[in-house]
Amino acid sequence: MLKRLTILTLCFLMITGVFTGCGNQPAGTPQDEPKEQEVPKELAAVQQVVAGLGRDPGEIYGYGAHPPLTRVLEPLIFQDLELGLIPGLAVQWNASGDGLTWTIQLREGVQFHDGTPFNSDAVIHNLWRISEMSPGRFGPVEKIEALDELKIEVTHSEPFAPFLYSLGWAGSAMISPDAVNEDGTIEEPIGTGPFSRESWTPGEEMVLARNDSYWGGTPKLERVTLKYIPDPTTRMMALEAGEIDMIIDTGGVLPEQVPTLNLHPEIEVLSIPGAVPHYMTLNTREWPFNDQQVRKAVMYAVDPESIIQYALEGYGKVMTTVTPHSEKNWMHGDALYKYNDPDKARELLEQAGWMDSGSGILQKNGQELRVKFLLSSALVGRWPYGTIAEIVQAQLRDVGIGVEIEVVEAGLWRETLKKGEANMSIRPWAGISPQSRLHEWLHSKGENSAAMGIFFNNQQIDQLIETLLMTTDENAAKELAYQIQEIASIEVPIIPIYDEVLINAVRSNIKGYKLHPWFTMNWEEIYVESVQ
Amino acid sequence: MHDLVIKIVESGPPFLEMIKRLKKHKLAITGLVIITALCFIALFAPLIAPHDPDKLHLAHRLLSPGDGYLMGTDNLGRCLFSRLVFGSRITLLVGFFVVAITSTVGVALGAIAGYRGGIIDEIIMRCVDVLLAFPGIILALVIAGILGPSLFNIMFAMSVIGWTGYARVVRGAVLSVKEREFVEAARSLGASDSRIMFRHILPNVMAPVIVMATLGMAHVILAAAALSFMGLGVQPPDAEWGSMLNAGRLFMRTAPHMTVFPGLAIMITVLAFNFLGDGLRDALDPWLKETG
Numbered sequence: 001m002l003k004r005l006t007i008l009t010l011c012f013l014m015i016t017g018v019f020t021g022c023g024n025q026p027a028g029t030p031q032d033e034p035k036e037q038e039v040p041k042e043l044a045a046v047q048q049v050v051a052g053l054g055r056d057p058g059e060i061y062g063y064g065a066h067p068p069l070t071r072v073l074e075p076l077i078f079q080d081l082e083l084g085l086i087p088g089l090a091v092q093w094n095a096s097g098d099g100l101t102w103t104i105q106l107r108e109g110v111q112f113h114d115g116t117p118f119n120s121d122a123v124i125h126n127l128w129r130i131s132e133m134s135p136g137r138f139g140p141v142e143k144i145e146a147l148d149e150l151k152i153e154v155t156h157s158e159p160f161a162p163f164l165y166s167l168g169w170a171g172s173a174m175i176s177p178d179a180v181n182e183d184g185t186i187e188e189p190i191g192t193g194p195f196s197r198e199s200w201t202p203g204e205e206m207v208l209a210r211n212d213s214y215w216g217g218t219p220k221l222e223r224v225t226l227k228y229i230p231d232p233t234t235r236m237m238a239l240e241a242g243e244i245d246m247i248i249d250t251g252g253v254l255p256e257q258v259p260t261l262n263l264h265p266e267i268e269v270l271s272i273p274g275a276v277p278h279y280m281t282l283n284t285r286e287w288p289f290n291d292q293q294v295r296k297a298v299m300y301a302v303d304p305e306s307i308i309q310y311a312l313e314g315y316g317k318v319m320t321t322v323t324p325h326s327e328k329n330w331m332h333g334d335a336l337y338k339y340n341d342p343d344k345a346r347e348l349l350e351q352a353g354w355m356d357s358g359s360g361i362l363q364k365n366g367q368e369l370r371v372k373f374l375l376s377s378a379l380v381g382r383w384p385y386g387t388i389a390e391i392v393q394a395q396l397r398d399v400g401i402g403v404e405i406e407v408v409e410a411g412l413w414r415e416t417l418k419k420g421e422a423n424m425s426i427r428p429w430a431g432i433s434p435q436s437r438l439h440e441w442l443h444s445k446g447e448n449s450a451a452m453g454i455f456f457n458n459q460q461i462d463q464l465i466e467t468l469l470m471t472t473d474e475n476a477a478k479e480l481a482y483q484i485q486e487i488a489s490i491e492v493p494i495i496p497i498y499d500e501v502l503i504n505a506v507r508s509n510i511k512g513y514k515l516h517p518w519f520t521m522n523w524e525e526i527y528v529e530s531v532q
Numbered sequence: 533m534h535d536l537v538i539k540i541v542e543s544g545p546p547f548l549e550m551i552k553r554l555k556k557h558k559l560a561i562t563g564l565v566i567i568t569a570l571c572f573i574a575l576f577a578p579l580i581a582p583h584d585p586d587k588l589h590l591a592h593r594l595l596s597p598g599d600g601y602l603m604g605t606d607n608l609g610r611c612l613f614s615r616l617v618f619g620s621r622i623t624l625l626v627g628f629f630v631v632a633i634t635s636t637v638g639v640a641l642g643a644i645a646g647y648r649g650g651i652i653d654e655i656i657m658r659c660v661d662v663l664l665a666f667p668g669i670i671l672a673l674v675i676a677g678i679l680g681p682s683l684f685n686i687m688f689a690m691s692v693i694g695w696t697g698y699a700r701v702v703r704g705a706v707l708s709v710k711e712r713e714f715v716e717a718a719r720s721l722g723a724s725d726s727r728i729m730f731r732h733i734l735p736n737v738m739a740p741v742i743v744m745a746t747l748g749m750a751h752v753i754l755a756a757a758a759l760s761f762m763g764l765g766v767q768p769p770d771a772e773w774g775s776m777l778n779a780g781r782l783f784m785r786t787a788p789h790m791t792v793f794p795g796l797a798i799m800i801t802v803l804a805f806n807f808l809g810d811g812l813r814d815a816l817d818p819w820l821k822e823t824g
Contacts, residue, residue, distance in 0.1 A: 233781050256607065260785040310590040310608070377763065386779075390608055390768050394588045405768045406681060 043220075044530040049510060050225040052235045053249040054382040057226045058200045061171045062133075065189035065197045068520035069249060070208055070226065072113075073173035073191030076104065076123070077164055083275060083326055083517055085164055089118065089174055089192060099159035099472040104167075106150040110215045112176035113196040120146035125177040127154070129184055138166050139469070159472045165433030170518070194219045194524035204228060208523070220512075220527035230381045232257065239505055240264060245528075246506040250276045250428065250519045251382025253503040255313040266508050274502035275326035275517040277319055278383070279441070280392070280426045280495040281417075281448075285455035288369055289423055293352035295492040298424075299337055300345035301399045302392055304497050311387040315503055319496035321485045322441060323434060326499070326517055330434035332482045336489035337496060345399040354400065362400035370402035374422035376413035385426055388497070417453035425452060428500065430518060435477070438484050439465050441494055449493075456493035553815035560811020566804035574620045581614035586769040594787045604789045606779060612789065615771035616797050622772045623801065626687055626756040627749045633691040635745045638698020643737070645699065646706030647729060657703065660696040668693045669755055676764040683766050686759045690752060698744060705737035712736075739816040746809035750802040757798050773798050 057066040065072040078088035092105040110118035124144050131138055139160025145153045156163075166172060176190040189197050194216065195208035208224040227244055229235040232254045238244045239261070247253050253261065253269065261267050282289040282298065289295050308316040317325055320335035338344075354362035354369055362369040373389055380386050386407065393403040403424075408416065416422050429448065431437035440446045443465045444457040464484050471477040488494070504515055512525040554560055573580055582602070589609035597604040603612040645656040663671075675689035709715065710733060718732050759765050760774030768775075773794045780790030 233784075254782065256782050256786075263785070306590055310593060386768070387607060391588065391590070393769060394586075394608075407763050407767075408680065409677070 042529050044509065044528040047221045047528050048223040048225070049221060049245045049526065049528060050227060050243070051246040051248045052227045052229045052238050052244040052252075053247065054228075054230055054232065054235065054251050055249065055378065056203060056228045057206050058202055061173075063173060063175065063186055063189045063191075064200065065191075065206065067170045067173040067191075067193075068516075068518055070189075070197065070206065070224075071193040071195055071521055071523050072189050072197050072208065073175055074193050075168050075170070075172045075174065076106075077168035079168055079516075079518060079520070081514065081516060085168055088168070089123075090167070093164065095472075099161075100156050102154045102156075102163060103147070104152050104154070106152070107215060108150060110192050111213060112178075112192055113190045113211060114176050114178060116176045116178055116190075118174065118192055119149050120152045122177055123152055123174065125180075126172075126174050129180060130172055133184060134171075137172065139163055159470050161469060161472050161477060162433035162435040166436070169432045171432075195221075195224060198223075214524065216524055219524040221523060224523055230378065232381050236261065239267060239507070242507065245510050246504065246513065248504050248519070248521060249382075250274060250430070250500060250502055251379075253505050254382075254384055255311075255315040255503065256384065258313065258315075258503065261505050267505055268508050269503065269505045270513070270515045271315065271501050271503045272515045272517060273317065273325065274500045274519070275324065276428045276430050276500040276502065276519075277324035277326075278426060278428045278497050278500060279322070280424060280497050281452045281454050282493060282495070283420055283423050283453050283455065284457075284491075284493050285420055285453075286423065287367075288371065291352055292491055293348050294354075294369075296490075297345040297348040297352075297399060298396065298401070299339065299492050299495050300341045300348065301395050301401070302495065302497070303340035303395055305340060306395075307388050307391050308498055311384045311391055312498065312501075315501040316498035317501070319499055322488050322494065322496050323437065323481065323485060324431075324496070324499050327431075327434040327437070330478060330481050332485045336485055337492075338489075342395075342399050349400060356400060360397070360400065361402045368402065369400060370404065371396075371423035372421075373403050373405045374413060374416055374425045375405065375407045376410045376425075376427070377407050378410040378413075379427060380407055383428065383500075388426065414451070418451060420453045420455065422453060426497065427452065434481065435465075435468050438481065438488075439469065442484065442488055454493050456491070458487065458491060461487050461491075550815045554811050557811035557814055559807040560815075563804040563807030563809075563811065566800060567808060570620055570624060570801060570804070573617055574624050577617045577621055581611070581617040583611035583614045585610060585614040585618040585771050594783065594790075596787075597789050603793045604787070606776070606790050607783060607787070610769075612776075612793055615776060616773070616793060619771040619773045619776060619794070619797070620801075622683065622766055622770070623753055623756070623798075626683070626690075627753045627805075629687050630690045630694060630752045630756075631745050631748050633687075634694035634748065635698050635741060637691075638695035639702050639734070639737075639741055641695065642699035642702030643706050643729060643734065646703035647710060647725070647733065653703070656699065660699050663693055663696045666693070669758060672755065672759060673762070673764065676759060681764045681767060683770075683772075686756060686765045689759075690755055694748070694752065697748075698741060701740050701744060702737055705740060706733055709733050709736045743809055743813040743816060746805055746812055750805035750809065753805070754798065754802050 057069045058064050060066050063073055067073045067075065074089055076088055076090035078086050080086050089107050089110060090104045091107050094103045106120065106123060112118060116122065124146060127138060127144055131141055140157045142155045142157045147153050174192060175186060179188045179190040180186055194211050194214040196211050198207040198209040200206040205228060206226045210219050210222050212218055229238060235247055236257045239247050258269055261269050282295050284290055304318045308314060308318060320337050321332045323331045325331065349362055354364045357363040373393065375385050375389055389405045393405055396403050417425055431440065440448045442456060442461050443449065444462050448454065449456055461484055464480055468477055468480040468484065471480060502515055502519060506513055509529040509531050510526060511529055512527050514522050587610065591609065592605050593607055593609040595601055595605040601611050601613065603616065606612055641656050645653040671693050672686065672689040675692060676686045679685040715728060715732050718728050756765060757774030760772045761778045763778065766772040766775055776794040777791055780794065783790050
């Protein structure tokens, strides 16, 4: 009996010994043990997050890593949560009295991920590279000189008012000169940010690794995976299933998904007013929107209020001028664009000679007033454009305009619009600066005018915009901006529909995330708490 | 006397016999009843639908079934029942159109291949092989994608890929029928090729084609719904079951009726055609006749 007891006890001790032995050696590194105890209790042992988003973070801006979303690359100037300009890779900047010469003091002790020092030479290399790629981005640059190792001077031939905003824009991020080929193409996104790009599988995912020597302090996360999930339902279900930890970016969570996500106690929905206005564009070159009366009738017929209430579940703000609320200092005080007045729309169309033919669709010279509303399937997966288009369709039908909605793949969408083969479309536009926004949309040589097939050509507005870009006096500049906005609301080449309220969602063990109006990720501040 | 004998051979399996056998098949009758009902619904859609299917009542959006709307409303406040009723028109139209085109083309090409043989047979059947080597729905997706999204384009795309099955079956049947004595007899009597084909061979190969066409309806309806679900078919505001299903996806948890009803409609229709097809096969199968 005693013998048996001893054997049993011995066996028991051996078994417990084996098990506790195993437990003491996780992943076979017993040396790490004391370190782990130093970590605050609530922090998860593995500091990694997987974030889902509706577009490929490697595709935009040509860097191979979207600067605000990945934070692999950084611009000279940052924008805070109120969109004020704050020091980034530049710590100080001054303009000369005539507004022609800018002196920029750079941050000390910054290195690119490849070890190349960040200095005046690197910045000058970058500024010329970007100017060659998109002429005029930094204004009429005459020369750029290095005053010393960390100080540069940019001289313009004419004053360029939005210069600082241009430096702070996502597309003006600094890249290591070694990462750029002689023809200006970028091989690897080697920047200065808190994370570097470890790998990128186009159309699938991008993995970011921590930059231990980040100038702003070592980030808490070791690794970030950005998963490109174009379908909104799949994106939401991935978050619900715990496959991803966050849904980020503008157009991440769709408004109609919020009630479903709110059912989960472990998921937190975040939202803030963003800097992402959405515009409906009209092709002013082709029939029937080459007639200003018809464009105005469209403006009177649509009702952004109902779009916001029913398609966006309230996650949006009506825009009454082309300048969004995020640029409120530049926004015209009056409600310039007038909406939801179908009677006025019918009246305008009648004045323009459109007659009811009995079918409910108006006619003129035997031609029915039918237009094509072209949507990009990539954008439909991020914003409720399908629903919005159907509401617009019904509202235009109500005044006698027939709308054919067509959803096509993103590449075809761009091609068709560029060729002027669609009558209208809708897209978001975050914009570089208040001044350049007006240039991009309304100037005859503006980037969006050609790309979106608007082809708006108005000499008065062109001149005003050109003057605005050179006007450094703030009051005079605002006066010009107001004038431009007034003309826009009379000519109606574009119809601002709504200012987006950004919606993201995170699992509740993800801490430290602050939603930025420009959807810039504060990856260096985010960390993972352990789940109880 | 002589004439009479030939007539009996020509008429093939008696039609009445088939009806009698079909009547015994309960599932097939159920299918037939459902399909007939669907045809009526499609035909008299404006009389049956209580609301305008395309009219938005934004204030009435996402209402549950009941509440003045039989099946509730969708995210734009449109009556779901009315949209389903009008959607049946498109579903049946696509089904009948595509099956009519594919079966006609398939039977014609299959018959020519089987009857002529030689190089013509080679060419037609290699085309069939090439088309069959592609996954059908993917090819339809590519064609519809290139041509742009519209109802006509998906019907065209499905027609391009759908005829191959018929051609194969018909060719095989023709190959065996053309060796039969009555064909020999007709030929020796000096009948022309077209007479032999239309009077003697085709009536004898129609049984499998009818079964295939009925089951094909189910397949085509499902494929059309899938293509519309991916946004390639009908464009808004027109109602189509597949695209309604897609629109409801975002509201699956909060307004499940938006997906449940179109899903049920597709399922019931496809089942009905499958039941009928099964029944027809049993009724038309000559082997079953002998054993049963």
